[in-house]
Each structure stands twice: as C-alpha cells, then as structure tokens.
Amino acid sequence: GAGVSQSPRYKVAKRGQDVALRCDPISGHVSLFWYQQALGQGPEFLTYFQNEAQLDKSGLPSDRFFAERPEGSVSTLKIQRTQQEDSAVYLCASTPGLINQPQHFGDGTRLSIL
Amino acid sequence: QKEVEQNSGPLSVPEGAIASLNCTYSDRGSQSFFWYRQYSGKSPELIMFIYSNGDKEDGRFTAQLNKASQYVSLLIRDSQPSDSATYLCAVGDTGGFKTIFGAGTRLFVKA
Numbered sequence: 001g002a003g004v005s006q007s008p009r010y011k012v013a014k015r016g017q018d019v020a021l022r023c024d025p026i027s028g029h030v031s032l033f034w035y036q037q038a039l040g041q042g043p044e045f046l047t048y049f050q051n052e053a054q055l056d057k058s059g060l061p062s063d064r065f066f067a068e069r070p071e072g073s074v075s076t077l078k079i080q081r082t083q084q085e086d087s088a089v090y091l092c093a094s095t096p097g098l099i100n101q102p103q104h105f106g107d108g109t110r111l112s113i114l
Numbered sequence: 115q116k117e118v119e120q121n122s123g124p125l126s127v128p129e130g131a132i133a134s135l136n137c138t139y140s141d142r143g144s145q146s147f148f149w150y151r152q153y154s155g156k157s158p159e160l161i162m163f164i165y166s167n168g169d170k171e172d173g174r175f176t177a178q179l180n181k182a183s184q185y186v187s188l189l190i191r192d193s194q195p196s197d198s199a200t201y202l203c204a205v206g207d208t209g210g211f212k213t214i215f216g217a218g219t220r221l222f223v224k225a
Binding site for chain 1: 213
C-alpha cells in the first residue's frame with residue numbers, strides 16, 4: 001500500500017477483555033516498530049521487528065502485551081486482560097532498511113478501556 | 115534511562131517570525147536525530163533528519179546538531195499558522211533498536 005495502515009482506528013473494550021491491533025507496513029519495509037502514546041506525551045517504544053524476527057521487546061510494559069509478525073509483513077499487537085492504564089494511542093511505524101532511519105507512521109489505533 | 119528532553123511549551127510566535135525548537139539528549143553515542151511534526155489527533159510525520167554535526171536546511175526548516183553539547187534544534191523560518199503543531203525530537207538509541215522520543219514542544223503561530 002501507499003502508507004502504513006493500522007486497524008481498527010478506534011477500539012473500545014471493557015477491562016479484562018483481550019484486544020488485537022493490526023499493522024500493515026509499507027510493502028517491502030524490513031523494519032517495523034510499535035509505540036504507545038499517552039495524551040500529551042511522545043511515543044514510547046514497545047517493540048521492534050526486523051522482518052519476522054522480534055529483535056527488541058524491551059518496551060513492552062508487561063507480559064500481557066504480545067506482538068508478532070509471522071511472515072515479515074503484517075504485524076499484530078495483542079493485549080490480554082486489558083487494564084485502564086492500557087488506554088492510549090498505539091502507533092505502528094516502518095522503515096525500508098535497518099534501524100536509525102526516518103520512520104513512516106500509521107494513523108494509529110486509539111484504545112479506550114472502560 | 116536514556117532521555118530526550120524538550121520544553122513542552124507552548125511556544126507562541128507571530129506569523130512570519132522564526133520559531134526555534136530545542137532538544138537535549140542523554141545518550142552520548144547517538145548517531146541519528148529526527149524531528150517529527152504531529153497535529154492534534156494525527157500521527158507523527160517526518161520533518162527533518164540529521165546525522166552529522168552542523169546545519170541541515172530543507173526549505174523553511176533547518177536542523178542543527180551539536181554532538182559535543184548533546185543538543186539538537188529545529189528552526190522554522192517564516193512561520194505560518196499551518197505550522198502550529200507539536201514537534202517531537204527523536205534520537206536513535208545506540209544500545210538497541212529503539213528510537214527515543216521527547217514529549218514534544220507545542221508551537222502556536224499567531225496570524
């Protein structure tokens with residue numbers, strides 16, 4: 001596609017439910033990043049994929065958060081047993097090569113936990 | 115904890131003036147530096163990137179990097195009301211694969 005695509009754009013879930021957020025990066029982009037952005041803050045790194053390999057997951061807040069990119073293209077961020085503090089915008093970004101390149105961001109998924 | 119610090123603002127400048135946005139970072143080994151613009155409710159979009167000490171100009175935008183002082187700045191010349199947004203400074207982490215973002219500076223350009 002022309003840009004990074006994320007779905008859904010908005011997600012409302014009840015506390016304790018599981019959610020799955022999808023990211024479709026720019027075709028051919030090797031690197032994929034997930035970020036969490038709270039209101040009034042900058043994006044916080046969650047995890048990084050190089051093709052299908054998850055090389056850095058140091059930013060995942062807890063073991064309730066899980067990400068995968070099984071075929072090196074589309075990625076899914078899953079949050080189990082959601083909590084209110086998980087409410088945020090989740091951004092996905094991709095780059096054509098390896099790290100330290102400018103990132104192309106998707107429009108994000110705004111997650112609200114009730 | 116590696117950090118990227120920005121003045122949260124808001125920074126208010128009149129239309130046509132120069133807006134100066136500043137950022138400091140803690141990771142002395144960082145080699146890549148980015149400025150992103152984020153409109154309210156939208157995702158970040160790249161404005162400038164810089165890898166070497168000195169100035170880099172692109173249209174009305176100039177990025178300045180001083181690695182010795184661990185300081186990077188963005189100048190916006192001839193500011194327009196459409197420049198009103200939050201500007202995020204981002205720095206590549208030498209210890210891993212992440213990019214570390216500052217909290218952003220809100221800029222208001224008054225018509």
